[in-house]
Amino acid sequence: MxxxxxxxxxxxxxxxxxxxxxxxxxxxxxxxxxxELPGWFLRMLRYTPVAVLPALVAPLVLWPAATGGQPEPARLAAAAATVAVGLLTRNVILAIAAGAVTLFGLLYLLA
The missing domain is CATH 1.20.5 (Single alpha-helices involved in coiled-coils or other helix-helix interfaces)
Structure with missing residues (x-):
């Protein structure tokens, strides 16, 4: 066949x-x-983005296809910067921007 x-x-x-x-x-x-959805269901829905975004990003940080599955300092530093800015500012846009600037800056410097 x-x-x-x-x-x-x-x-x-x-x-x-x-x-x-x-x-x-x-x-x-x-x-x-x-x-009208029940209150307990609406409370659970609030956690959906918090659960989905890390699930999408974690494999790209820990096992990136661009490096053959090997973690690299630029991606780990970008993830750390994103988490730190997110925790400090509670602003998603600033956290993503900090991670992007860190990633692209380190990829430029380390290349």
């Missing part, structure tokens, strides 16, 4: 994944959009 997929199979996969994504989003927006 060959490893190639037919055009029909690829389109079926795309359509099924699109329908699945739509149903996941609709479950919150369509089914619950006009109802």
């Amino acid at each position: 060959s490893g190639e997929m037919s055009d029909l199979k690829i389109w079926v996969i795309i359509i099924v994944l699109g329908i699945g994504t739509f149903l996941i989003r609709w479950s919150f927006l369509g089914a619950l959009g006009d109802r």
